[in-house]
Amino acid sequence: MDFLSENVYIDAGFQHLCESVFVRLCQIVGTSVQVTIRRETNDIAEMVERRVADNDDVIKMLSGSRREGSKLKGSDLDYMYWWNNHRVIWDMSQSEHYYTENKTLILSDSSESPPGFTLLELRTLTPYREVQSACVPMNDRLYISSFLFRQQTQTHHYPGSIGHGPCESGKVGGVEYDVACSFACDFWPRSASSRIDRCHSWPDREVVNEIVRNGCHFVPIGHPLGLHEQEEWRISFSLAEHKLVHSMNHCQFLTYGLLKIFLKEVIDKQSEETNKLLCSYHMKTVIFWVIQQNAVLLWCPQNLLAGFWICFKLLLKWVYEGVCPNFFIPENNLFLSKVHGSAQRKLFLELHGLYEKGLDCLLQCPSIKSYITNALYNPRLSICTNEDRMISECDHDKELFTEIYRNTLYSPKNLDHCIKYLHTIELMIGEPLTQYQFLMLQLSTAAILQSTAFTVHNMYTNTGFNKQMYIADRMSCHMLKLAAKFGCISDMMYIAMFYCKTFRYREALYITEMIKVKLAQPGLMYSGHVHPERYTEAVGGQSWSTKMRQAVAHDIKLNSYTCHINELTPEQQSALQNKKVGLAIPLFVLLHLVEFLCYRHIDTTLAQIALEELQLLVHHDQGLYVLDLYRDISWEILGICQQMTGNLQAALYSYQQSLTQYPLNKIHNATQMRIQDLHIT
Structure with missing residues (x-):
């Protein structure tokens, strides 16, 4: 049964409809500029943290939709954590790349596991109780149990959090989050080597090489049909997936967004029995395969729905066959434990019912229905797909300043750590940077200077050496004033706090009065709240540095x-x-x-x-x-x-x-x- 043989008939009316949906998806998912801002600000923040990290630090990585650059309503905040001083290797010959005095090595053993899963054998001593307590003996060797590891590391940091697969899941301020503790591997798995050979047109060789260099991760969940479900770990390709998503053009990325919207608003509404069988990861897998196989010859706004339809037909084919091949390890059938039996048949009939309606099935999506009907009933309506005209200067700045604020929350532990941050940023400024990355480093510098200023002051307070205290005070004041020049209105608060802390109360009050005057401006952008016309009137056309100093506060x-x-x-x-x-x-x-x-x-x-x-x-x-x-x-x-x-x-x-x-x-x-x-x- 070949659902991929049918083509969508493309005419002027169809192109008109595609353009209307493209515009709506830009509003929901983001324009290419907004997506770029989200990706680049997060990338540069993580790059700083990775370069500063000590051997015994915990590394944090944002993953999922937010890392991909999407802000779909209801998207989770997904994080992966791993210990920097633990590494997984595929064979013992790879141990020569590490200094085993300060690295705990873990050997992957996939000989008895389904494709995409493995056992992890602890080969050297670990300093962490969480790992020690998760170890179980098997065949005279010590393996890390994924089940026990989850129990040890899921701390239920916030109220109401629960275990969900390999993650701890919960909700903060209405936003759901998933946190997974994992282990990192610097080497690409041999079981995914076919992934390299398969790449001819997409992604390009440079992206493929970077994917291989970045290795993979292991998350604590076993295959439900595996011989050692409670001991097995799943190979995670989160980093590789980020690279693939980032290498999509914007039309491909919006099609991916449409697939997720269609899943949430249409497929999951079909019946209680089937609404948990498919997930956004299946949608991601579908579009990876469609792009890689060149199933769509031209990804552009006028052809967007043709791309969506081909993806939907491939999904339908997979459900019919009961096989969803993992993009990196095709032998790993993502449907194996869920989409089978009566549930599979029911899901297929539901999807086939949608398929028979053609693109009219998209009318069941509340998010885009009005844009479809508007295009159908107004065929002469002019639709502008120029993204530069979709987003105002104010909205662009709001996205930029919000993402920068979210990604510049550094917490150096001491003066040495502060200096390490500043030195890292100094080196990065000399590298090729985009305009958003440079601005991120500028604001990062301000944040580190503020921590440094108070750290220096606290070190020399009450030392009894007046000259040292005087020099430290001068240095701290200078750093805080410099940071305020880099930053926004709210960065002046650090000067006020410093004056208050050092008993210069009138100077502190002078600063707070200055801040209050700036905060009283009608064009203020405060934590995302802004009056667009007044903001544009006040600082429109100015440099970002000027806008921050005059009209932005967090x-x-x-x-x-x-x-x-x-x-x-x-x-x-x-x-x-x-x-x-x-x-x-x-x-x-x-x-x-x-x-x-x-x-x-x-x-x-x-x-x-x-x-x-x-x-x-x-x-x-x-x-x-x-x-x-x-x-x-x-x-x-x-x-x-x-x-x-x-x-x-x-x-x-x-x-x-x-x-x-x-x-x-x-x-x-x-x-x-x-x-x-x-x-x-």
Whole structure:
């Protein structure tokens, strides 16, 4: 049964329809510029972290849709973690590439596992209890059990998280996340070597070589039909998949997005019995194979739905046959444990019913239905597929500044670590960079300078050597002012905090007044909130540096490893105890806190006014200036200020409110300690 033999009839009306859907997908998934911003800012941030990482650090990698550059509604945040001092090898000859005194080596043994899965034999000592406790003896050897490893590493960091496959899954602020602890391998698996030979037209040789150089990972889940399901690990090609997705042209990428939308809004709505059989990974696999086999001769906006239809027919063929070949290891049938028997037959009949409707089946997608009907009923309607005209300057800047803020949250542990960051960034600036990557490094430099300034100050405080303290103070001030020139309005807060910390209260208040004036501008872009016309009127056409200094502000992330405000030391210690390396604080809450702390030494009446403004903000803000996720620290700060004024009952109420909020900042240890210190029965 060959569903791929039928072609879609292409005429002017069909092209018109394709263009309409293309425009809608650009709105949902992103234009090529937006996708590029997301990818490049994340790539450069991870590159900095990898180069700075010590041998015993944990490496974090964003994966899934967000890493691919998509922002489909409902997309998960997927992360992979692995220990930098552990490596998997395919045979013992590869051990010569490592210094085994500081690297734990793990040998892959796939002799008894299904394609795409393997056993992991621990070959050298490991310093981690999580790995030691997951080891099981088999055939006089020690293997790492994927089942036990999941139990050891899934810490349920946030409330409501559960185990889901190899991941710990949960929800933060309405966004679902998947976190998988894994092991890294620097070598490409031999079982996937056919992948290299198969590449002729896509991807190009340079991409293939990079994929092979990057190796693969192993995630803790066994094959349900394998002989050793609880011990086996699945080979993960996340890095390779990122490279493949990034090598797609934008029309191919949008087709991939359409497949995921079609899965969620149409296929999964067919019946309860079949709505969990297919997943977005199957959609990704489909489009990889269609592109690689040159099944679509021209990927362009006017041909978008033809590409979608060929992908859908291939998916239908796979369901009919019960075989979905993994792109890297085709012998690994992704349908083997799910799509079979009566469920397979029912799913095929449902998909075939959609197939018989032709492209009209897309009318069942609420996200794009109106654009399809509009194109069908208005064939003379002019549709512009020029992406430069789809996104305004304000929307472009919003995407850029939001992604940069999200990707510049560095937390150096000490002065040596700060210097290592700065040296790494200095070397990277000399490399070929895109405009977005250069801006990312500029903002990264500002973030590291801020941590360095406070780290240096804390090192020389109370040393008794006045000259050293004076030099350190001058250096710190200079770094903070330099960072403010690189950064945005909110970066001035670090200067205000430093002046407050060093008892220069009037200077600190002068800075906070400057910040308040800038924040009162009608064209302000604050944490994604902006009035587009006023923003464009205020800074349209200016350089990004000018825009940041004059019209852009974000909430503040304080590095938990260094003290910025003495009064928040318990909160920073609590965060670190719970493996949280930064405190996320609303800018306006921090602004009122600094004003309150400074006015207490200058004018108690103005201190009370600052406290009342803080109280009004925390009690009544509807998410504009205080995000729901940041309410734990906001109530905490209000309670600290109330306790300092002697209003213990109000402080108790605020601390209790902090404990009821979502524990994003992990400060509950500090909150409970503060409640005990109130001595209120």
